[in-house]
Amino acid sequence: MGATKQDVGSALARRLGAQLELTPAEMDALDTLEARPRVILRGRAIDGSGQPGFYVLRSGWAASGISLADGRRQIACIHLPGDLLGMLDHTRGAGVDVLSALTDVEVGTIDRGALARLFEAHPRLGALLLLQAHRERLSLNDRLAAVGRTDAKARLAGLILDLASRQRALDPSLGATMPMPLTQEEIGDALGLTAVHVNRMMRQLAEAGLIARGTGASITLCQEDRLAELSGFVDRANAIETDWLPAPRG
Amino acid sequence: MGATKQDVGSALARRLGAQLELTPAEMDALDTLEARPRVILRGRAIDGSGQPGFYVLRSGWAASGISLADGRRQIACIHLPGDLLGMLDHTRGAGVDVLSALTDVEVGTIDRGALARLFEAHPRLGALLLLQAHRERLSLNDRLAAVGRTDAKARLAGLILDLASRQRALDPSLGATMPMPLTQEEIGDALGLTAVHVNRMMRQLAEAGLIARGTGASITLCQEDRLAELSGFVDRANAIETDWLPAPRG
């Protein structure tokens, strides 16, 4: 699960461009935003600098979340390429949000100040970043509802469907089998479960024929409809309300 | 617990102004943003129109969250005056986020388009809204960590401290006793617990002398330090990173 080849262009531009037709000037602005790509090995922290920073995930998977006093942690969000990272540390000082690499990852850095210039020069992109932020909030809402109100099996099924949907959005050629690089402990950290219990639920899903576990870090969704029914999963990958945005520039 | 008198000026301007010195032009822009105040009675939905809308909570408490297929719900966020509501429906279409009035509330409406003009005319306010959004994301992270990784008593203690901290930020004169208009069922919906269990935990906290339950919809925090220790609560009401923001206009 190393960093894959995505070395050209801006991952952020690709992400935003998938939702909205960007003007050439907007694309240029996003391209120059993303600088100094850096590779971080699996399991390492992204940005241990102590200073808040903005990053764009260019390849690989990352997790953001909180570490508790007793050493346990809660993963709030599993990030795939194109996600903007590090924003939380800008709301309350560094260290609030713990970013770690779930696979080997490549991140681009966004200079302090460059983002401010983006807001000034391209109001529409600023508003789009706001939308993007609230979209992450929405997916946190979904996660919270799953953790607070559904049992372990449903949570696991929901996570699998969520990751499947998001990976397919990035790579439409994906079929029923897809990468699943998380350890069971990491899955537990995301779902508020122990690794032991994740293991049991995974076995149950496999025994029921809903999923099949590949040998490598992969998984196959055998009966998506039943997974969806089990988890109450609703795919959010549909229309976005963009008609309130400012007019583009350039 | 009716709507209190806060009929002058913009609740949003007050909120943002508490974090940052606003220029007169910025304050004007925020003032004109907030229009058509409307009162909604306790228990009612805010915005059942089916159309996404932006609202500013001017007085009272509101909840945002998700309703599950089986009729249960998960409250994701408890909103106090000054909060911006309705943004989530702009990411994925109406109905994604369920807003309801926890007390009688007064909300102001923000016109579609007015927000776009704000981004164009005042990039700094746009960026500040982005910060605000990520701050809500942070508090969702905290909530998720509580629901996923701590037991019922700790969750309850944490919620009490959170609401205390946020109410004090709005009204510095508040002491140990403060409004607590939520029913135990609503508290359960926020914490991922049943009302029955909330009741038991509340009794335990009261019997241990950590809190005292007032007769009205109020609560007294008797031993905040022990509540904090119990819940691992970290108060996020400190410095905000604003030095990356664009320069103000006006």
Added chain:
DNA sequence: CGTCACCTTGAATAATTTCAATCGACGTGG
């Protein structure tokens, strides 16, 4: 004075964690 919403309590049940082992794969140094 009845009704409704909310709070309270107990007992039985179910879900999840904790504790304790074991196993396989994999890389490392001897």
Added chain:
DNA sequence: CCACGTCGATTGAAATTATTCAAGGTGACG
């Protein structure tokens, strides 16, 4: 090459935690 240590997956049994089910109880309000 092989022993060794580590990490992750796996499984069982006991202990906890929270839910469910079932009854009251209380206060506000028409």
